[in-house]
Amino acid sequence: MSDKPTSFARQHQAHQPGDERKMQPQPESFMKDYKAAGKLTGKIALVSGGDSGIGRAVCIGFAKEGAQVAFIYKDEDADAEITCEHIRKAGAPVLAIKGDIASAEFCRDTVRKTVAEFGGLNVLVNNAAEQHVQEDITDISEAQLRQTFDTNIFGTFFLTQAAMEHLSDGDSIINTTSIVAYRGKSVLLDYAATKGALVALTRSLAGSLTERNIRVNAVAPGPIWTPLIPASFSADEVENFGASSPMGRAGQPDEVAPSYIFLASNDASYMTGQVLHPNGGTVIGG
Structure with a gap:
């Protein structure tokens, strides 16, 4: 049987993207049991x-695989510093950049800082996102709709556009x-649309x-146990989060990160335009 939790303490956070330090139990996000093989040696992510x-x-998995890592965070300074500490423990340099990816200029500046710090860019991971629960489409305000698309779609576009001049043959x-x-997801209409x-x-x-042999x-x-969950759902919903998945539980970040490591590495050299589905057993056709 899995030793992963199948239920969680009732909890809610009023601020997105949420604070990992306040979660109970803590997510498994440090890749403690991951066995690296140098798959990303020399790469800049x-x-x-x-x-x-x-x-x-x-980030920590990339660092363990030999990459130099820059990452963006919005405003969770303490969480960001913990991530930095674990990247350094993995023996890799790290650059943490605070800001809002909804700004095209911030995205351009972030890429410039990364290239200036490490000398290039090989792997871009567009991961930042937000979601806001609303029971009815008429309850979604214009401000919420635009903010969700700004972060989840426009931020991805802006970062990708800024990265393009630095990515080349074999990059990812x-x-x-x-x-969703x-x-x-009936209560996450705008989030589901962005995804x-x-x-x-x-x-x-x-x-x-x-x-150009750049793989995308x-x-x-x-359902993955991350700060976005208590920052989005009520304490009652959080308590049983993930229980309806075929495996009967939520996944942990450490169970998802290997998919990114694979796609960033040469092991995935014949894969582009594909989607991997670490989801606890839900069969997706497409």
Whole structure:
């Protein structure tokens, strides 16, 4: 049997993207049991939303595989510093950049800082996202709709545009979509719409970059225990989060990060325009 938790303490956070330090139990996001093999030695990676959750596990996993890592975070300074500490423990340099990816200028400046610090860019992970629960489409304000698309879609576009002049033969872009892009979620209409758009963007961009041999893929996690969960749902919903998945529990960030490591490495050299589905057993056709 799995030793992963099947239920969680009742909890809610009023601020997104949420604070990992306040979660009970703590997510497994430090890649403690991961066995590295030098798959990303010499690579330079930039990860949005790298301070906690899936992004944190990806950053630490990349570092363990030999990459130099820059990551973006919005405002969770303490979480970001913990991520930095674990990247350094893995023996890798790290650059943490605070700001809002909804700004095209911030995205351009972030890429410039990453290239100036490490000398290039090989892997871009578009992972930062937000979601806001609303029971009815008429309850979604224009401000919420625009903010969700600003972070989840426009931020991905802006970062990708800024990275393009630095990416070259053999490099990789990885987008974080979601199971809700395929299954929908009645209380996350705008979030689900952005994640569906990311699937289409992944496939379209992959086709446009094949001649340059820049691979574009995505990961579509199912229910994963990250700060976004208590920052989005009520304490009652959080308590049983993930229980309806075929495996009967939520996943942990450490169980998702290996998908990104695979897609960033030469092991995935014949994969582009594809989506991986670490989701606890839900079968996705497409």
